[in-house]
Amino acid sequence: MQTATSFTPIQWAQQAADTIMAKFEAEQLPPERFHYHQGVFLSGVEKYWRQTKEQKYYDYMKRWVDSHIQSDGSIPRFKSDELDDIQPGVLLFTLYEQTGEERYKQALYNLVPLLKNWPSNASGGFWHKGHYPNQMWLDGLYMAGPIAVQFAKTFDEHDYYDMITFQALLMEKHTKDPQTGLLYHGWDETKQAKWADSDTGLAPEFWGRAIGWYPVALLEMFEHLPDSHKDKAQLIAIVQHLLQSLIKFQDATTGLWYQVIDKGDKTDNWLENSCTALFVHAIAKAVRFGYLDPSYLQYAWKGYGGVINTLTFDENDNVIIGNICIGTSIGDYAHYIARPTSENDLHGVGAFMLMCVEMSLAAR
Numbered sequence: 001m002q003t004a005t006s007f008t009p010i011q012w013a014q015q016a017a018d019t020i021m022a023k024f025e026a027e028q029l030p031p032e033r034f035h036y037h038q039g040v041f042l043s044g045v046e047k048y049w050r051q052t053k054e055q056k057y058y059d060y061m062k063r064w065v066d067s068h069i070q071s072d073g074s075i076p077r078f079k080s081d082e083l084d085d086i087q088p089g090v091l092l093f094t095l096y097e098q099t100g101e102e103r104y105k106q107a108l109y110n111l112v113p114l115l116k117n118w119p120s121n122a123s124g125g126f127w128h129k130g131h132y133p134n135q136m137w138l139d140g141l142y143m144a145g146p147i148a149v150q151f152a153k154t155f156d157e158h159d160y161y162d163m164i165t166f167q168a169l170l171m172e173k174h175t176k177d178p179q180t181g182l183l184y185h186g187w188d189e190t191k192q193a194k195w196a197d198s199d200t201g202l203a204p205e206f207w208g209r210a211i212g213w214y215p216v217a218l219l220e221m222f223e224h225l226p227d228s229h230k231d232k233a234q235l236i237a238i239v240q241h242l243l244q245s246l247i248k249f250q251d252a253t254t255g256l257w258y259q260v261i262d263k264g265d266k267t268d269n270w271l272e273n274s275c276t277a278l279f280v281h282a283i284a285k286a287v288r289f290g291y292l293d294p295s296y297l298q299y300a301w302k303g304y305g306g307v308i309n310t311l312t313f314d315e316n317d318n319v320i321i322g323n324i325c326i327g328t329s330i331g332d333y334a335h336y337i338a339r340p341t342s343e344n345d346l347h348g349v350g351a352f353m354l355m356c357v358e359m360s361l362a363a364r
Contacts, residue, residue: 003293007364012308012319013048013356016349017057019318026063029346034078035069037327037346039088044353046094051357058098059166064106065091073106081119081130083143086111090147090220093154105155112151115163121189125170128186135193137186137330141168142213146220151193153224165231168218172238175202175221180262181245182206183214186330203330206261209351211246212278213241216354219285225330240291243283247299250279255306259325273307273323277351284358289322293310297362304359310312324348 007015022032025227029038041062049057050230068075069092078085089111090181096104119127121134126144128137145164152160175183185203190198197205218239225232225353249261256271257279258264280303284293312320342348 008360009052009356010048010360012168013044013353014052015319016321016353016356017045017048017060018164020346020349021060022318023344026060027067027226029064030179032077033259034075034085034088036084037350038064039091040350041089041308041346041353042091043355044350046091047357048353051360056313058094061091062095065095068182069103069107070244072101073103073110073230075107075110079130082113083128083140086114086147087143088173090150093150108118108147108151110302112148112157112160115148115160118251123170123174123189124166124191125174126167132193135188135330136171136174136191138171138183138210138214141171141231141279142217142220145217146224148153149221151226153226157166159223161229162231165229165235167224168221168238169231173216177206180206180243180248182249182261183208183242187305194331195332204332205263207328207330207336208257208259208261208272209274209278209325209328209347211242211261212275212282212351213285215282216278219282222289224346236291239282239286243286243292243296247283247296250299250303251306254309255263255302255304256310257303260333263333266333270272270356271306271308271323271336272325272341274325274345274348274351276303276307277348277355280307281354281358283356284362288358288361300359300362307355320344321348321352 031101040065045057068077089322092104092108125136126140127133128135128140148160148164153156154200174187186199191198193202218235237299249266250257251271254271256276258269259272263269280300283296283300287294289296310323314320320343322343324342325339326342328339
């Protein structure tokens with residue numbers, strides 16, 4: 001039987017990938033559409049493959065994409081009014097790079113230009129989903145930001161740089177709390193959503209995983225956004241301040257972060273692995289990019305160790321990653337606390353893999 005101290009970070013990433021790959025054929029990864037649950041997990045697989053060049057991981061990712069992308073680049077099973085279904089398109093860049101097949105490029109042109117006419121609030125902020133009018137969610141930047149910026153760089157479609165940096169800045173402007181430095185889960189400019197504050201339109205709480213998507217998205221965007229871009233310095237400063245603010249809320253005993261970030265003193269609040277994994281990834285990557293001092297790695301290693309300490313194994317030595325909040329919309333404190341947890345949920349495993357691959361770089 002394996003133990004929680006058995007592996008290096010890159011080996012933990014492999015354990016997580018192998019566990020999901022043993023459970024699901026690529027074509028059967030749930031849900032049955034082109035969606036960010038699979039996209040986040042396979043982004044972790046893709047980053048693992050780039051570090052190790054182990055072919056079976058690339059092949060698994062490609063099989064899933066090929067089960068959704070038709071020969072003409074069309075994508076029959078995706079929701080064209082949900083940012084969540086744009087995100088898996090980031091995988092297409094690697095496949096186009098590796099194969100040169102035009103259908104991958106065409107699929108990107110079927111996805112990313114949707115953003116040019118995306119439903120938006122009065123300030124120009126993207127709706128998260130068609131049935132959530134005027135609602136901007138932090139999660140949305142991860143779903144649309146990295147793919148749009150990489151598209152801009154890859155195909156010289158530079159309008160997308162300004163489009164997405166505008167979204168990132170608007171989101172931070174309206175969700176940042178000046179006291180804690182944290183970001184509220186969402187903002188409704190019309191104040192009509194049932195969760196929206198009647199004065200500000202803000203969501204009532206700082207939900208862990210939503211906050212995690214925001215710096216992870218920006219750091220992905222920075223890999224392709226030119227250093228000369230007018231908004232890059234401001235966005236880097238935003239990442240720096242957010243990560244520095246988050247460190248103040250890291251649980252001193254476990255190294256983990258809470259489901260509702262700033263209310264660790266409440267007895268019904270609980271420590272959550274996917275947000276912790278995203279924060280660890282972002283802190284370590286910000287250090288690697290030179291945006292944070294190397295001393296911040298101590299917080300990343302503490303969070304990483306906290307997640308590793310929660311892991312168990314099944315009878316087949318497959319790793320079990322628990323304490324993952326299931327997919328969650330915006331609500332009040334009771335809503336977040338009552339959310340069920342899952343084991344080996346795809347976006348939790350994806351966050352875990354992102355963490356492990358980044359920490360393998362930090363360990364060098």
